[in-house]
Amino acid sequence: MDGATVVDRSEGLDGSAVPHVPHDPARGVAGRGLAVRDVVVHYPDPASGKGPGTTAVRGVSLDLAPGEVLALLGPSGCGKSSLLRAVAGLEPVAGGSIAWDGRDLAGVPVHRRGFGLMFQEGQLFPHRDVAGNVAFGLRMAGARRAAASGRVAELLDLVGLAGYGPRPVTTLSGGERQRVALARALAPEPQLLLLDEPLSALDRGLRDRLAGDLRAALVATGTTALFVTHDHDEAFTVADRVAVMDAGRLLQLAAPEDLWRAPASRRGAQFLGYQAFVPLPAAGEALAIGPTGLVLSDEPSVREGGPGGPRGPEEWSGTVVRSAFRRGRTEVTVDVDLGAGTRRVVALGEPAGAPGRGVPPVPGPDGAAQHPLAPAPGERVRVVLDRAGCAVIPADS
Numbered sequence: 001m002d003g004a005t006v007v008d009r010s011e012g013l014d015g016s017a018v019p020h021v022p023h024d025p026a027r028g029v030a031g032r033g034l035a036v037r038d039v040v041v042h043y044p045d046p047a048s049g050k051g052p053g054t055t056a057v058r059g060v061s062l063d064l065a066p067g068e069v070l071a072l073l074g075p076s077g078c079g080k081s082s083l084l085r086a087v088a089g090l091e092p093v094a095g096g097s098i099a100w101d102g103r104d105l106a107g108v109p110v111h112r113r114g115f116g117l118m119f120q121e122g123q124l125f126p127h128r129d130v131a132g133n134v135a136f137g138l139r140m141a142g143a144r145r146a147a148a149s150g151r152v153a154e155l156l157d158l159v160g161l162a163g164y165g166p167r168p169v170t171t172l173s174g175g176e177r178q179r180v181a182l183a184r185a186l187a188p189e190p191q192l193l194l195l196d197e198p199l200s201a202l203d204r205g206l207r208d209r210l211a212g213d214l215r216a217a218l219v220a221t222g223t224t225a226l227f228v229t230h231d232h233d234e235a236f237t238v239a240d241r242v243a244v245m246d247a248g249r250l251l252q253l254a255a256p257e258d259l260w261r262a263p264a265s266r267r268g269a270q271f272l273g274y275q276a277f278v279p280l281p282a283a284g285e286a287l288a289i290g291p292t293g294l295v296l297s298d299e300p301s302v303r304e305g306g307p308g309g310p311r312g313p314e315e316w317s318g319t320v321v322r323s324a325f326r327r328g329r330t331e332v333t334v335d336v337d338l339g340a341g342t343r344r345v346v347a348l349g350e351p352a353g354a355p356g357r358g359v360p361p362v363p364g365p366d367g368a369a370q371h372p373l374a375p376a377p378g379e380r381v382r383v384v385l386d387r388a389g390c391a392v393i394p395a396d397s
């Protein structure tokens with residue numbers, strides 16, 4: 001999935017689009033929602049059990065407005081779960097503060113924060129049926145049995161499991177279990193829902209679908225949510241704004257569209273899937289090349305052996321490593337020197353007017369589908385920039 005398509009919208013449970021609402025600070029009343037200020041989380045040294053052995057979160061500040069969905073995105077070990085756990089009250093805060101609706105949560109235990117939690121494994125009660133699991137969430141919130149049954153049906157409908165109430169949870173697929181876990185977490189209408197990689201135990205296709213459904217359920221219920229993931233497609237699908245973390249710090253916090261169009265640093269851009277970086281003539285600027293930022297030259301004559309050399313800083317010669325037909329287009333892996341040594345990048349093939357366009361793909365030598373006339377390994381080709389798939393970033397970031 002490329003960034004340009006995922007940032008626009010996700011689909012609701014009924015297939016309708018659920019637009020992302022850019023965060024508008026004026027939307028929230030001052031002091032409402034979550035305020036995280038300079039938060040530091042330490043873990044003690046595992047050998048001695050004392051001292052700040054690992055600093056998992058190094059002074060993170062962010063705000064979450066009521067009704068907003070914010071994703072904490074970053075590589076494994078960057079401190080996302082530690083920050084989430086600190087907000088939940090499951091980890092002590094070594095520095096800074098966490099407040100909800102202007103009230104400092106220092107010393108407020110987990111069960112008194114009014115926050116809901118949902119983890120990677122939904123942790124359903126195996127001896128209860130689907131309705132029993134969802135009703136548990138309601139009864140914890142003090143709902144009476146009669147009122148609960150109507151609400152359980154509503155919640156199951158919301159997560160796409162209408163009629164599943166009597167099913168033993170042991171008979172459900174992984175995706176269905178996570179839907180039940182979501183219904184149970186939403187049941188008490190938590191003032192803030194904390195989700196830690198809720199989809200990561202599922203396979204790719206299911207994750208993509210469930211991410212859209214998760215957003216639809218959060219939006220439909222107006223739930224304020226903090227969502228941890230290491231998957232940028234998922235973050236972009238689910239969240240209104242995304243906080244990119246690295247090594248315990250916040251690199252950037254922005255709406256998906258803004259994050260994609262203007263990464264604030266090279267590290268953040270790399271994490272989002274920008275594949276290469278080229279210095280720009282303007283001092284202090286570099287061009288980050290995204291997954292769709294390079295295309296093969298569509299003039300057969302400029303393939304190596306034809307007339308003319310590279311025409312400037314936006315066109316380079318390279319050697320084909322392989323071609324693969326994926327998602328309706330040919331992706332050509334090319335070794336190319338963009339100005340700082342040879343790099344392996346992916347360029348989009350099959351441009352308009354290319355020979356063989358319209359001929360169906362066939363299995364290549366490595367089993368991957370490829371176009372019969374796609375460039376073969378070892379062939380010299382030209383790659384050109386497509387600025388629409390690139391972003392300008394600070395050079396030394």
Ligand SMILES: Nc1ncnc2c1ncn2[C@@H]1O[C@H](COP(=O)(O)OP(=O)(O)OP(=O)(O)O)[C@@H](O)[C@H]1O
Nearest residue numbers: 043044054056075076077078079080081082083230
């Ligand atoms: N209970 C713990 N004791 C000691 N160190 C810990 C503990 N939990 C996490 N850490 C360390 O804190 C750092 C941040 O971990 P954390 O789980 O917050 O990262 P993460 O971004 O959520 O990673 P992942 O995506 O792999 O879950 C890591 O270096 C990790 O090894």
